[in-house]
Amino acid sequence: MTAELRSELLKQRSTRTGLGLFAGLLGLVLVAMLLHAYALPARILDSTSTQLMVFGRGGFLAILFAALLGALSITSEIRYGTIRSTFLVSPRRGRVIVAKVWASMLVGAAFGLAASALAAGVGTAALRARGIDVQLSGGDYALLIAGGAAAAGLWAAIGVGLGAVLRNQVPTLIGICAWLLFVEGLLAGDIAALGDVGRYLPGAAAAAISVQNADTLLSPVVGLVLLVIYATVAVLAGLLATARRDVA
Amino acid sequence: MRDLNLARSADDRERFPVVIGDAGARDPVVTLTSLTKRYGDLVAVDELSFSLRPGTVTGFFGANGAGKTTTLRLLLGLAEPTSGEALVFGHRYRELDDPARRVGAVLESSDFHPGRSGRDHLRTLALAAEIPSTRVEEVLALVELAAAAHRRVQAYSLGMRQRLGLAGALLGNPQLLVLDEPANGLDPAGVHWLRRFLRDFAAQGRTVLVSSHMLAEAAQTVDDVVIIDHGRHVASGRLHELTGGERTLEDVYLGLTGGAA
Ligand SMILES: Nc1ncnc2c1ncn2[C@@H]1O[C@H](COP(=O)(O)OP(=O)(O)OP(=O)(O)O)[C@@H](O)[C@H]1O
Numbered sequence: 001m002t003a004e005l006r007s008e009l010l011k012q013r014s015t016r017t018g019l020g021l022f023a024g025l026l027g028l029v030l031v032a033m034l035l036h037a038y039a040l041p042a043r044i045l046d047s048t049s050t051q052l053m054v055f056g057r058g059g060f061l062a063i064l065f066a067a068l069l070g071a072l073s074i075t076s077e078i079r080y081g082t083i084r085s086t087f088l089v090s091p092r093r094g095r096v097i098v099a100k101v102w103a104s105m106l107v108g109a110a111f112g113l114a115a116s117a118l119a120a121g122v123g124t125a126a127l128r129a130r131g132i133d134v135q136l137s138g139g140d141y142a143l144l145i146a147g148g149a150a151a152a153g154l155w156a157a158i159g160v161g162l163g164a165v166l167r168n169q170v171p172t173l174i175g176i177c178a179w180l181l182f183v184e185g186l187l188a189g190d191i192a193a194l195g196d197v198g199r200y201l202p203g204a205a206a207a208a209i210s211v212q213n214a215d216t217l218l219s220p221v222v223g224l225v226l227l228v229i230y231a232t233v234a235v236l237a238g239l240l241a242t243a244r245r246d247v248a
Numbered sequence: 249m250r251d252l253n254l255a256r257s258a259d260d261r262e263r264f265p266v267v268i269g270d271a272g273a274r275d276p277v278v279t280l281t282s283l284t285k286r287y288g289d290l291v292a293v294d295e296l297s298f299s300l301r302p303g304t305v306t307g308f309f310g311a312n313g314a315g316k317t318t319t320l321r322l323l324l325g326l327a328e329p330t331s332g333e334a335l336v337f338g339h340r341y342r343e344l345d346d347p348a349r350r351v352g353a354v355l356e357s358s359d360f361h362p363g364r365s366g367r368d369h370l371r372t373l374a375l376a377a378e379i380p381s382t383r384v385e386e387v388l389a390l391v392e393l394a395a396a397a398h399r400r401v402q403a404y405s406l407g408m409r410q411r412l413g414l415a416g417a418l419l420g421n422p423q424l425l426v427l428d429e430p431a432n433g434l435d436p437a438g439v440h441w442l443r444r445f446l447r448d449f450a451a452q453g454r455t456v457l458v459s460s461h462m463l464a465e466a467a468q469t470v471d472d473v474v475i476i477d478h479g480r481h482v483a484s485g486r487l488h489e490l491t492g493g494e495r496t497l498e499d500v501y502l503g504l505t506g507g508a509a
């Protein structure tokens with residue numbers, strides 16, 4: 001298992017995919033923070049809950065990129081055929097999937113940590129520059145960043161599971177983007193409008209971990225537990241899908 | 249498990265169209281027993297049985313779509329047979345301990361991430377198989393890719409990719425090599441090198457199963473021959489027995505598969 005994990009970590013490091021995603025993520029976080037901090041009216045940005053919501057966009061972008069990273073870890077092997085040599089060396093396919101899950105969770109969590117910290121830092125600085133008081137406590141910041149890391153790590157696992165089930169790279173990536181940006185993207189903007197079900201969806205559960213908002217989101221602990229369940233189900237589905245299906 | 253296989257292989261000796269080698273003496277390296285793979289109505293591999301003699305190069309021949317690659321995928325645990333079984337060293341591939349140290353295989357010449365260097369590709373495999381990275385340098389030197397190893401695979405020629413695939417198969421210093429059309433894309437010097445390499449490999453008591461369409465080239469390399477057509481066994485045995493020392497492998501092949509006179 002550790003052998004497969006080492007191999008997966010080197011796979012992550014040895015192409016430019018991970019670095020490219022990371023750079024894209026940080027760039028987007030920067031743009032998103034500046035847009036939010038300068039485009040929203042000051043009286044809205046004044047409230048703690050809005051500030052948490054805005055800074056939480058860092059974590060939201062991180063779960064998207066972490067999911068793409070996790071999905072790519074399996075779909076790119078299928079696309080380029082390296083899955084053959086991977087399974088020849090490690091014919092216990094479950095171990096390969098589990099190693100991909102851990103490796104992607106690790107990198108995904110790092111994505112979440114960096115993106116949340118950048119969002120909180122840049123967001124706070126931008127609001128202060130506008131003369132808006134930021135009333136978040138140290139605990140709020142800690143939760144934003146730790147929760148962002150946990151959520152992105154878990155979404156990376158969801159990405160691996162989804163990629164193992166769908167296998168085809170482009171539909172998988174488009175599916176993840178569509179879900180998070182359109183379906184749940186609406187919810188992230190205005191969860192209450194879509195009723196109570198919205199808060200139980202995997203994107204909202206991820207947001208709940210770091211963005212405290214009792215009106216629209218689950219509590220952080222419930223969000224975490226729910227997201228762990230989603231990730232577990234996705235990974236199990238990926239394991240099942242990989243166990244017996246033929247490799248082309 | 250082991251006893252069972254030995255008993256069966258002895259028992260099956262009569263049923264095999266041609267059993268190559270001394271199957272009873274030790275575990276056969278490869279044993280296919282009524283191996284069958286269906287894709288819907290299509291029977292890609294049809295009740296195929298043969299085994300390999302240790303220390304030989306066996307050529308695996310058949311027309312496009314005859315089922316060679318499918319057979320190799322079944323043998324290597326990449327696909328599940330519909331019925332029958334394929335055993336490597338007496339086990340199903342997916343149940344082998346440490347498969348990389350027993351079997352090396354190349355099925356496709358292009359199975360690389362284009363953005364990863366040749367060296368890193370081999371390192372990912374070495375890590376998974378717990379093979380020291382010094383061995384990566386050894387196989388790179390062996391296939392004469394050391395100078396290009398730091399470059400990304402997208403810059404490799406077809407022949408360089410073939411060599412990189414072979415290097416990956418050799419990482420674990422295996423006892424069995426399974427190659428699907430390895431000479432494809434090699435330059436004349438590369439083909440010559442590959443022939444020498446496979447002969448040396450077999451001379452050390454190790455075993456090679458190699459598919460090819462290049463019959464004239466293969467005739468210079470292989471000891472034994474297995475020919476299939478539409479997934480079915482057509483002929484197998486020692487090369488010199490099939491050709492009788494007079495006809496070429498191509499004549500024999502075309503005669504058996506109905507390709508020409
Ligand atoms: N995954 C698959 N799904 C459906 N049919 C398949 C699949 N893989 C192979 N086949 C079919 O099985 C048959 C055998 O194919 P295979 O690739 O084994 O032939 P081959 O002998 O390797 O041919 P070639 O010399 O062209 O490489 C072909 O008719 C092919 O179309």
Ligand SMILES: [Mg+2]
Pocket residue numbers: 316317318428
């Ligand atoms: Mg083929």
